[in-house]
Amino acid sequence: MLLNVENLRVSYGNIKALHGISFNIDAGEIVTIIGANGAGKSTTLRAVSRMVPVETGSVMTCMGKDLLKFPADKVVSQLGITHVPEGRRLFGNLTVMENLQLATFARKDRDNVKKDYLRVFEIFPRLEERKSQASGTLSGGEQQMLAIGRAFMSGRRLMLLDEPSMGLSPLLMMNVFQALKEINRQEGTAILLVEQNARLALKFSKKGYVLENGNLVLEGASETLINDPEVKKAYLGG
Amino acid sequence: MTVNFLMQNLINALQWGSFYALIALGYSMVYSILMLFNFAHGDIFMVGAYIGLGVSLGLLSLFGSGAAAVLPGWVVLVLTILISMFLTAFVGIIVERVGYRPLREAPRASAAITGLMIGIILETANILFLGGSRLKFPQLIESVTYNIGGVYVTNKKIMIVLVSIGLMLALHQLITRTKWGMAMRAMAYDYVVVPLVGVPMNTIAAMTFAIGSALAAAAGILFGLAYPVLDPYMGVSFGWKAFVAAILGGRGSIMGACIAGFMLGFIEIMTVPAIQIMNRLFSLNIGSNFRDLIAYSIVLLILIFRPHGLFGQAYSAKLRL
Numbered sequence: 030m031l032l033n034v035e036n037l038r039v040s041y042g043n044i045k046a047l048h049g050i051s052f053n054i055d056a057g058e059i060v061t062i063i064g065a066n067g068a069g070k071s072t073t074l075r076a077v078s079r080m081v082p083v084e085t086g087s088v089m090t091c092m093g094k095d096l097l098k099f100p101a102d103k104v105v106s107q108l109g110i111t112h113v114p115e116g117r118r119l120f121g122n123l124t125v126m127e128n129l130q131l132a133t134f135a136r137k138d139r140d141n142v143k144k145d146y147l148r149v150f151e152i153f154p155r156l157e158e159r160k161s162q163a164s165g166t167l168s169g170g171e172q173q174m175l176a177i178g179r180a181f182m183s184g185r186r187l188m189l190l191d192e193p194s195m196g197l198s199p200l201l202m203m204n205v206f207q208a209l210k211e212i213n214r215q216e217g218t219a220i221l222l223v224e225q226n227a228r229l230a231l232k233f234s235k236k237g238y239v240l241e242n243g244n245l246v247l248e249g250a251s252e253t254l255i256n257d258p259e260v261k262k263a264y265l266g267g
Numbered sequence: 268m269t270v271n272f273l274m275q276n277l278i279n280a281l282q283w284g285s286f287y288a289l290i291a292l293g294y295s296m297v298y299s300i301l302m303l304f305n306f307a308h309g310d311i312f313m314v315g316a317y318i319g320l321g322v323s324l325g326l327l328s329l330f331g332s333g334a335a336a337v338l339p340g341w342v343v344l345v346l347t348i349l350i351s352m353f354l355t356a357f358v359g360i361i362v363e364r365v366g367y368r369p370l371r372e373a374p375r376a377s378a379a380i381t382g383l384m385i386g387i388i389l390e391t392a393n394i395l396f397l398g399g400s401r402l403k404f405p406q407l408i409e410s411v412t413y414n415i416g417g418v419y420v421t422n423k424k425i426m427i428v429l430v431s432i433g434l435m436l437a438l439h440q441l442i443t444r445t446k447w448g449m450a451m452r453a454m455a456y457d458y459v460v461v462p463l464v465g466v467p468m469n470t471i472a473a474m475t476f477a478i479g480s481a482l483a484a485a486a487g488i489l490f491g492l493a494y495p496v497l498d499p500y501m502g503v504s505f506g507w508k509a510f511v512a513a514i515l516g517g518r519g520s521i522m523g524a525c526i527a528g529f530m531l532g533f534i535e536i537m538t539v540p541a542i543q544i545m546n547r548l549f550s551l552n553i554g555s556n557f558r559d560l561i562a563y564s565i566v567l568l569i570l571i572f573r574p575h576g577l578f579g580q581a582y583s584a585k586l587r588l
Contacts (some may be wrong), residue, residue, distance in 0.1 A: 078463060105465035118460045120453040131449050132464040183465040 030057045031187060031219050032077070032091050032110075038084040039069075039076050046072040048243040049086075054187065057120075061251065063232040063264055064240035069221040071115055073240070077221070078112035079104050086256070104134035109186030113193065117176040121165025125156055128164050128175055132183035149178040153207050153245045170201035177208065185218040194226050206233055227264035231255045234245040239264070271417040276536055282424045282493060284532025285431035289486035290509030291516060291524035292438065293359075293479025299455040299519030300475050305377055306382030307362055308483060309506015310389040314402070315355040315484025316395065316497050322354070322486075323347040323405050332405075344407040348430070348488050352481035359480025360473050367476075368469065386502070394497040401498045404491030427489045434485055435525050438478070442521065451475060455519060515566055517579025527577055535562045 032054040039047040046083055047069045054060045060094055062072050075081040077089065077103040091095035091108045104110050120128055129149060133142045150157035153174040159167060164175055173193055190209070194202045206229070212218050226229035231251040239247035239260060247260065254260050275380055281461045290312050297305045305311075326346055330337040393399070411422040442448035450471045454461050461468050490505070491497060512531045516523025538558045570576070 080459075080463070101462035102465050102467045105463065111465075112463050114460065114463065118457055118463075120456045120460075123449065125451060127449055130446065131453050131466065134446055134450060134466045136465075162387070179464060206521045254287075 030054070030093075030122055031058070031238055032096075032221075033089070034077070035088040037073070037087045037089065037122075039072050039087075040084060041081075046243055050240070050243070050245045052238055052245060052248070054221055056186075057213065057219050058236065059213055059220045059222065059234040060236045060238070061222040061224060061234035062238045062240050062245075063224060063227040063230055064262075065264075066225070068240040069239055069243045074114075074191050074221065077165055078110065079187060080112070087191055102135070103184050109184035110189065111180035111184050111187070112189040113176045113180045113191060115191040115195065117172045119164045119167075119172055119175055119179070121163065121186075123164060124161050125164050125167070125175055126160045127155075129182050130181050132179045134183075135184075138145065145182055150179055152181075152211060153178055168198050169196045170198070170204070171195060172203050174208070175200075177205070181212060181216075185212070185216050187219045187221065188212075190220060190222045192224060193222070194224060194229060202229070209233075227260070228255070244249055269417075272540065274418045276319055276429075276532075277539055278418065278420055278564055280533040280536035281366040281428045282341065284512055284529035284533075285428050286337055286486050286490050287512045287531050288525045288528025289431055289434065289489075291406070291512040291528045292504060292511055292521065293483050294436070294455045294513035295521055295524035296451070296479045296520055299471060299512070299521070300458060301367070301371075301379045302458075303367070303453075304382065304510070304513075305362070305367070305476070305479070306379055307366065307385035308479065309384075309502035309509065310386040311355065311358055311480045311502070312483040312487050312498065312506050312509070313393070313497075313502030314358055314389055314487075315351060315480065316491050316501065317397070317402075317488025318354050318358075318484060319347055319351040319463075320402060320497060320512045322350045323407060326350075327405060327407075333530075334422065335582050340408040344492075346513065348409065348485055351468035353445065355484035355487075356477035356481040359476035359478075362472050362480075368435060371448070378535045389503070392555060397499075399499055401496050402553075403494040404497055406492065406495060408492075423492055427493060430485070430489060434482060436484070442479075447471070447474060448577050476521075486508070511563070511566060515569065515576050517576030520576065520578035523576055523578030530577075531562075531566065534565050536560070538562045538565075 030055050034053065035051045036049040037047055037051070038049050047206070050073065062070050062073060062254055072081065074096060079099065083097065089111065095106070096104065096108070099108060123131065129146060155171055156174055156178055159171065164172065166220065175257050193205055197205065210221060213220055222230050222234060231254055232249045237249065237251045237254045238245050239254070247254065247257070255265070284419065290308065293308045293311070294304060297303065308323065326343050330343065366385045367378060370378045370381055408423065413420050442451060450461065450466050453466070453469055454468065461471070461514055508527065508531065512528040513524050515531060516527030535558060538561050539555045542553050542555055542557060542561070545551055
């Protein structure tokens with residue numbers, strides 16, 4: 030098992046965001062968490078990437094190691110878990126290339142880094158064309174590509190994706206998800222996808238969880254969930 | 268009122284502005300990445316000057332001075348600057364580690380108060396250990412005055428301005444060409460996300476404090492060469508004016524800090540001849556001790572028309588993911 034989460038609790042002040050959820054991801058697996066706005070999807074990703082403190086009793090292990098012992102930057106550089114946050118959050122003042130370079134800050138394997146740049150440009154040829162452009166001037170689709178490329182450069186055991194479809198046209202969305210599938214297939218990168226577009230997420234993934242008000246209420250194979258009458262009614266528009 | 272007279276003042280302004288610019292850089296660099304002003308920075312300038320004093324005295328006793336000198340004065344000076352910058356960098360690192368890092372998530376006002384308290388601690392420690400009396404900074408190089416077409420320039424003034432500009436250019440290289448500089452620029456844009464790409468934010472923060480403090484130490488030594496008397500409160504009087512330069516340049520703007528530092532030096536120095544001209548033209552009797560009142564009223568006026576400073580941007584900070 031790649032990632033195992035048990036009894037994960039997170040609060041923002043007095044507001045409880047996650048009430049002790051448990052889930053797991055196998056190596057190379059694509060898993061999705063679907064749920065309404067404010068259900069706690071983003072919080073789950075932030076907890077795994079150690080961007081929000083978790084409450085005592087929460088257990089998170091990555092390949093047997095206690096994830097809670099790693100600070101946020103080491104989760105990326107030592108465990109290979111990368112988080113593509115909602116809204117991309119690129120460094121708009123840096124060029125496309127610099128955004129990719131920065132993601133290799135902690136890496137020592139120079140030769141592989143060079144190969145990885147080529148891989149990113151192979152997957153997203155548009156990024157190579159815009160290499161020396163400030164990333165703030167990219168279109169929404171290109172920004173999402175760069176955000177994924179940046180995550181690819183910093184580590185690729187597990188990618189946490191927060192609403193990658195947001196603000197993209199259907200065609201661009203297809204491109205992005207195809208690229209993700211390719212990364213998953215070729216690099217064996219596991220993906221934890223959080224989406225409001227539940228249909229897309231369930232089609233893309235193998236296993237799914239349904240999150241409601243900070244509790245996981247349903248889990249199962251994605252193809253089962255997509256046909257579940259409750260899920261259909263609540264998240265797939267009937 | 269001649270061209271010579273103006274040139275003379277311009278050179279003085281360049282020297283005076285060099286000190287402001289070097290110190291203002293430390294305020295701006297820290298602000299740009301952590302969005303807080305390190306109010307202890309003026310006192311780090313003071314500590315840097317005293318470390319410079321200690322290092323130079325140490326080197327002089329090691330290598331001899333005057334006729335018995337083994338090393339030429341300028342070598343001792345270069346060594347003093349380098350060693351003191353290195354040592355003062357650690358003061359900055361300690362201030363960040365002890366004073367600011369534990370308060371990273373605390374309200375901004377708490378961090379500001381911390382800075383003021385650290386400043387007071389540094390001043391009091393100085394008085395405690397060194398007795399609080401003013402100390403004389405050794406003149407490491409012989410002063411030579413050149414007469415260039417009626418304008419008098421000393422070798423020290425030239426050296427101070429050139430060293431300052433050299434340090435600024437070196438900083439520019441570091442920020443634009445190295446991965447550390449890249450990380451600093453990224454942090455200035457959106458510091459919350461920096462750990463998400465595997466960059467150790469605390470290391471970058473510590474390094475920024477180190478660089479800012481090293482520049483303040485250089486300013487302290489150069490100041491000691493030009494005005495060879497150090498006192499424990501020099502960081503308060505002088506450091507706060509450099510803070511004004513940092514604000515004038517635009518919060519967090521590196522280039523702004525440099526330009527505004529020189530500009531502030533220029534305004535302060537030029538106010539005195541301006542007062543003299545006014546006195547003569549309108550038969551007034553304004554004393555030159557009105558200098559700061561007038562100079563800082565001008566700064567206030569500039570800020571009224573450019574509230575974000577010369578190069579500052581009005582942007583909303585993203586404080587969380």
